[in-house]
Amino acid sequence: MTTDVLGASVKRVEDPRFITGKGRYLDDIKLAGMTYMSILRSPYAHANIRSIDTSAAKAMPGVVLVLTGADVPYNPLPMAWPAGGSSGVVNNINMPRVLATDSVKWTGEGVAAVIAETAAQAVDALEAIVVEWEPLPVVVDAEKATEAGAPQLHENAPNNVVFNWTVGDKAGTDAAVDSAEVVVRQRIVNQRLIPNPMEVRGDIGLYNPGTEEYTVWMSSQTPHIQRLLLTAFVTGIPEHKVRCIAPDVGGAFGTKIFCYADMALVMLASRLTGGRPVKWVETRRENYQSTTHGRDHITYLEIAGTRDGEITGLRVKTYANLGGRLSTIGPGVPTTLYARVLSGCYKIPNVYCEVTGVYTNTTFVDAYRGAGRPEATYVIERAMDLFADEIGMDPAEIRRRNFIAPDKFPYDNPSGLGTAVNGEKIYIDSGNYEPAMDMALKTVGYGSLDKAKTDARSRGKYLGLGLSTYIEVCGVAPSKWIGAVGEGWGAAMWESANLKIHLTGKVVLTMGTQPQGQGHETTFSQIIASELGLPMEDIIVQHSDTQGTPFGYGSYGSRTATVGGEAAVKAAGKIREKARHYAAHMLEASVDDIEVEGNEYRVKGSPEKKKTLQEIAFALDLGFSLPEGMEPYLDETVYHDTTNCTWPFGTHIAVVEIDEETGKVDLVRYVAVDDVGKKINPMIVDGQLHGGIAQGVGQALWEGAVYGDDGQLLSGSMLDYAVPRASWFPNFELGETVTPSPVNPLGVKGVGEAGAIASTAAVANAVMDALSPFGIRHIDMPFTAPKVWRAMHDKEARS
Amino acid sequence: MIPAAFDYARPASLDEALTLLARGAGSAKVLAGGQSLLPLMRLRLASPAKLIDIGRIAELRAIRDLGGGATGIGALATYRDVLDSKLATHNHPILAGAIPGIGDVQVRNRGTLGGAIAHADPASDMPAILLALDASIVIRSGSGERVVGIDGFFQGAFATDLAEDEILTEIRLPATPAGAGMAYCSIEQPASGYSMVGVAAVVGRSDGSISSARVAITGVADVAYRATAVEKALIGSDAGSAAIDAAAAHATDGQEVSSDFNANAEYRAAMAVVHTSRAIEAAFAAAG
Numbered sequence A: 001m002t003t004d005v006l007g008a009s010v011k012r013v014e015d016p017r018f019i020t021g022k023g024r025y026l027d028d029i030k031l032a033g034m035t036y037m038s039i040l041r042s043p044y045a046h047a048n049i050r051s052i053d054t055s056a057a058k059a060m061p062g063v064v065l066v067l068t069g070a071d072v073p074y075n076p077l078p079m080a081w082p083a084g085g086s087s088g089v090v091n092n093i094n095m096p097r098v099l100a101t102d103s104v105k106w107t108g109e110g111v112a113a114v115i116a117e118t119a120a121q122a123v124d125a126l127e128a129i130v131v132e133w134e135p136l137p138v139v140v141d142a143e144k145a146t147e148a149g150a151p152q153l154h155e156n157a158p159n160n161v162v163f164n165w166t167v168g169d170k171a172g173t174d175a176a177v178d179s180a181e182v183v184v185r186q187r188i189v190n191q192r193l194i195p196n197p198m199e200v201r202g203d204i205g206l207y208n209p210g211t212e213e214y215t216v217w218m219s220s221q222t223p224h225i226q227r228l229l230l231t232a233f234v235t236g237i238p239e240h241k242v243r244c245i246a247p248d249v250g251g252a253f254g255t256k257i258f259c260y261a262d263m264a265l266v267m268l269a270s271r272l273t274g275g276r277p278v279k280w281v282e283t284r285r286e287n288y289q290s291t292t293h294g295r296d297h298i299t300y301l302e303i304a305g306t307r308d309g310e311i312t313g314l315r316v317k318t319y320a321n322l323g324g325r326l327s328t329i330g331p332g333v334p335t336t337l338y339a340r341v342l343s344g345c346y347k348i349p350n351v352y353c354e355v356t357g358v359y360t361n362t363t364f365v366d367a368y369r370g371a372g373r374p375e376a377t378y379v380i381e382r383a384m385d386l387f388a389d390e391i392g393m394d395p396a397e398i399r400r401r402n403f404i405a406p407d408k409f410p411y412d413n414p415s416g417l418g419t420a421v422n423g424e425k426i427y428i429d430s431g432n433y434e435p436a437m438d439m440a441l442k443t444v445g446y447g448s449l450d451k452a453k454t455d456a457r458s459r460g461k462y463l464g465l466g467l468s469t470y471i472e473v474c475g476v477a478p479s480k481w482i483g484a485v486g487e488g489w490g491a492a493m494w495e496s497a498n499l500k501i502h503l504t505g506k507v508v509l510t511m512g513t514q515p516q517g518q519g520h521e522t523t524f525s526q527i528i529a530s531e532l533g534l535p536m537e538d539i540i541v542q543h544s545d546t547q548g549t550p551f552g553y554g555s556y557g558s559r560t561a562t563v564g565g566e567a568a569v570k571a572a573g574k575i576r577e578k579a580r581h582y583a584a585h586m587l588e589a590s591v592d593d594i595e596v597e598g599n600e601y602r603v604k605g606s607p608e609k610k611k612t613l614q615e616i617a618f619a620l621d622l623g624f625s626l627p628e629g630m631e632p633y634l635d636e637t638v639y640h641d642t643t644n645c646t647w648p649f650g651t652h653i654a655v656v657e658i659d660e661e662t663g664k665v666d667l668v669r670y671v672a673v674d675d676v677g678k679k680i681n682p683m684i685v686d687g688q689l690h691g692g693i694a695q696g697v698g699q700a701l702w703e704g705a706v707y708g709d710d711g712q713l714l715s716g717s718m719l720d721y722a723v724p725r726a727s728w729f730p731n732f733e734l735g736e737t738v739t740p741s742p743v744n745p746l747g748v749k750g751v752g753e754a755g756a757i758a759s760t761a762a763v764a765n766a767v768m769d770a771l772s773p774f775g776i777r778h779i780d781m782p783f784t785a786p787k788v789w790r791a792m793h794d795k796e797a798r799s
Numbered sequence B: 001m002i003p004a005a006f007d008y009a010r011p012a013s014l015d016e017a018l019t020l021l022a023r024g025a026g027s028a029k030v031l032a033g034g035q036s037l038l039p040l041m042r043l044r045l046a047s048p049a050k051l052i053d054i055g056r057i058a059e060l061r062a063i064r065d066l067g068g069g070a071t072g073i074g075a076l077a078t079y080r081d082v083l084d085s086k087l088a089t090h091n092h093p094i095l096a097g098a099i100p101g102i103g104d105v106q107v108r109n110r111g112t113l114g115g116a117i118a119h120a121d122p123a124s125d126m127p128a129i130l131l132a133l134d135a136s137i138v139i140r141s142g143s144g145e146r147v148v149g150i151d152g153f154f155q156g157a158f159a160t161d162l163a164e165d166e167i168l169t170e171i172r173l174p175a176t177p178a179g180a181g182m183a184y185c186s187i188e189q190p191a192s193g194y195s196m197v198g199v200a201a202v203v204g205r206s207d208g209s210i211s212s213a214r215v216a217i218t219g220v221a222d223v224a225y226r227a228t229a230v231e232k233a234l235i236g237s238d239a240g241s242a243a244i245d246a247a248a249a250h251a252t253d254g255q256e257v258s259s260d261f262n263a264n265a266e267y268r269a270a271m272a273v274v275h276t277s278r279a280i281e282a283a284f285a286a287a288g
């Protein structure tokens, strides 16, 4: 059945339009009569709103409409994933309103909106709105926010606690840790990040007064989910009256999964202007202040084990900063997606983790590339190195010693993945960790590390090498496990595909998934071309419009190939079956005698009797002659639910050099051996790894959202927030092992997040290795030159 | 990121530009490559009522041979123009070394040397380089032309000797002292790419001891400055690394070192010393 195209590095069919500036992003859309919206955002991190006077703004040139919270008849935004789902964990929920009414909780929360004839007029009029503020005390640090006397953000959340959630066996872990030969403790901070997609967010609302229907264009990863959330939860407008369209999306990294106030605002504004289109596109500064951030954990870890390197317990306490109000799935990220994979690829018998979700006067935090799993990987991979250092063991050796052995799968992970949630358990289904590590060690030349360190010293550098042997859970997720009655995400997680072969033999695949630059149009075409024996040029992949695509949950969590891809494979299978039946009819043979080779449907034993899929489609789509009971047209829809998540793994190794005089860290080599299962398009897989690695290294070395004590975002633009540049990286040395995923016949596992999950810890471990002559055990990210220099000067080098 | 409304004029000659500028006194601003002014306007940190776009006045873009190793660089010459000028980079090799580290390709294609120094950003590179090169600045207004030395031109953060009705027309670089080498060493603030600390050194040797030295530092204080204590310590000393390090230790003498969340004063001061040593060493290496 398969042809060469599956598994080949086919060039991306999207690229000619993206590279030559012919992509059509949200801001490229111009509609007749368009108006422009601009949002007034709070200059204070915490304040009561005493009054808002919009009269001067309303009188400004070109102003069509001015809105404040009092004008918005909608509900607050929805919470789709409370911590612990239906398990009874208390979540003190405070969601953002479409426009704040009484108070603001972070600098950048929206309080008023101007709709004007031009974007410039809208911005001018914002300056004429007068808000009387009553500033309140501010707290930006999650741990401090829970302490006595801290400023309180919400009445229903004493001590600013959103939830306390635990996972694992407390008594068993306490016993294991408290009686262990060796326990290493460390406070580590996984700093807040600003995701920085190249295209910022935006929406266009268009109300049709004739039909009372709305069309909303949005730069989103999830148009179907947004339609559901905006209608059923926010506006009360019936779902069938709203159409959501995501045009080309220029990057997202998680930030475009969520439901935002501006989406509802453009709908309302279009209705109130009698159906004029209303466009809103955020500025980069707004993106920094009011689109979701990522990470921001303060963690106390304790790792326990024996002197000879067997890890027996892991006890972790994490404060997760969720911002001033909650984003759509904010609480789900530092709970399910974090603590349930905390023990990584190690057979640690006792794991216990307590997570406190916290409100602070900062932008809301939600899923960012990797979502919870990079935070977990950072904890366990730093912990392994700290433990190895304590007992004087080689970091590779301690990993080898504690890996889950290949014959132990499916593995029931004690931090709770295998814990039954309403009867549904999921397991780490496969893995073989040592070969990947060995390959990476060999590539980097692990044996000659000491010599490399000596050479570096002669050049005024400290060289360090760091390992990260990660696993990730992706391909989310079996609906029963993750869904409303299970782990907590208030929806299912299946995926959908519709496949049609039209009269001319051309193929349209419509998907419920939603690309943001990953190349879905290419990879899905490869799947269908291979399944049906058709040329890729004859296949088009459509997506991103609730009108015309089957309902789907969108793209995030490295799920598109594993769940959506499988839906596409199944749709092709259904087409093939129907075509076989129709070929039997055309060839006057029995169905059992029809064999399929590529696009040819032949009668067994008489190969000259055959029809191509195109011939079959032509006849069947016309439907002049149909066998009893068969409907015309080759058109099949599949809703596919997966039976398990997928479990990519691998070993990443970073080599860094630190300048002894300046503290500047240079990444000099990067080796990654990843097992992401089978690859549909290896070039695209490499691209995902490159981007993910760069983002993860970015966190380790340069990036960080910094708030002043007054809640002002000091890293408020790219002048102060260091987005990595290509020239800062060495060539990545990529290798692979291939353990096909058993949950889908494609054998794919997903690769969108792996690079970002693995690389941060690898670089951190390399930096600590380089700093080991100074007796430095741990410093917190990002390892900027000033910070590393300070650490080096606090401790004189021992050698 | 939309600027407030403004009027716009594009004069064809310097004289016309000066007339417009005099008329708009106080509310008009000169626009050259726009690489500093436009971002400020888009953030509404600057809202000039009128922009006088001098960007196409060809007479201000020339790079001239002033003879004997001296060069005149028109205020509107872009970084790219200077890099492409064999004359300028041959006469003053520090330009070839330093300019590729400024901004990115687009910024270097549009940004002008005149704009860079008229703007006087405390972190920009050119001020230190021109201080070390002992440049002089040609300035025109309706009432005529004046030529001032670079020492004293920079008066504070974003403040220079230029009056509101004046246009900077040319930067004149004198011939390099015989036997001198020059180099620029900096450490970047990774987000902005501007220098956290940048040090330009032009140093000469004769008979085994240092005979001339101009060392200037940017990023460290609220304006680029000449490290005169370093220069004094260098002159007459041998060019060994001990002497260089001893001189470099004076890099921030008399300065109030700036501090922000990217790099505090302690780090900036330390890097000023490190990069002063490095720039002097590199200048000697370049002298051969």
Ligand SMILES: Cc1cc2nc3c(=O)[nH]c(=O)nc-3n(C[C@H](O)[C@H](O)[C@H](O)COP(=O)(O)OP(=O)(O)OC[C@H]3O[C@@H](n4cnc5c(N)ncnc54)[C@H](O)[C@@H]3O)c2cc1C
Binding pocket: B029, B030, B031, B032, B033, B034, B035, B036, B037, B038, B039, B075, B076, B101, B102, B103, B104, B107, B110, B111, B112, B113, B114, B115, B116, B118, B119, B123, B124, B125, B126, B162, B166, B167, B168, B169, B192, B193, B194, B195
């Ligand atoms: C992304 C980016 C990165 C950058 N990185 C660096 C860096 O690494 N190092 C660095 O040093 N700089 C950097 N810059 C700044 C850049 O070097 C300056 O913006 C540029 O050189 C200024 O020249 P311009 O022609 O664009 O000036 P404009 O922006 O047009 O003008 C700047 C100011 O100077 C005034 N002005 C301009 N020309 C004259 C004149 N002839 N007479 C009187 N007044 C005048 C204007 O009125 C205005 O106030 C960067 C800029 C950007 C956008």
